[in-house]
Amino acid sequence: MDKQIGKVIHFYDKLGVAIIDLEKGKLKLGDEIKFKKGDEEFSQKIESIQVDHQSVDAVKAGDSFGVKVGKMIKPGTLVFMA
Secondary structure: OOOEEEEEEEEEOOOOEEEEEEOOOEEEOOOEEEEEEOOEEEEEEOOOEEEOOEEEOEEEOOOEEEEEOOOOOOOOOEEEEO
C-alpha cells in the first residue's frame, strides 16, 4: 500500500511546476514520488525543490513547495512516496 505524503494544490502549466503541500514525512533531492488521481498515475524523481522561489535540498511535513514535473497535473492529485 502506498503511503500518501501530500497533495498538489496548484499547477503552473507554462513552467511545468506543481505546488505540493507536504502533509507527512520529509522529501529530499533524488527521492522518487508518485502522483495519483483517479486512474492516472506516474512516478518521477525529484530533481529540484523550491520554497518561496528559493532552491532547497529538502522539505518537511507542513511545507509547501514547488517541484518541476514532466506532465500536466491537476490540483487535488495525491502524492505518495514511490
